Amino acid sequence: MLYYLIVCRSLTDAQRTAAALERAGITARVLRSPKSIAGEGCSHSVKVSQRSLPDALRVLERAALSPKRIFITAGDGSYQEVEL
Template identity: 85%
Template structure:
């Protein structure tokens, strides 16, 4: 199953992002970003279904929570950054 990871700058930011999406009816799960996309240090991401990205981005823009980066899973388990 394909899904998106919305990379956030902190755990608190990821929790706020997930809460905003959940309030809008989008299932969102906070997790540590995989090392391949985390860069330096640790970061947290919010995992959402592939079909919900457009709605999620609109909701986050409306509440002022701009994503740092967004990645989609590839068929081989790797991640590819999505241009916003």
């Protein structure tokens, strides 16, 4: 199953992002970002299903929560960055 990882600036941002999405009825889960996409230091991401991303981005825009980066899973388990 394909899903997106919304990379956040901090754990607090990830928690706020997930809470805003859950309030809007979008299933979201906070997790540590995989090392391959974390960059420098540790980061946290919010996982959403592929079909939920357009709605999730609208919810985040209304809540003034901007994602740092967004990645989609590839078939081989790797991640590809999605341009916003």
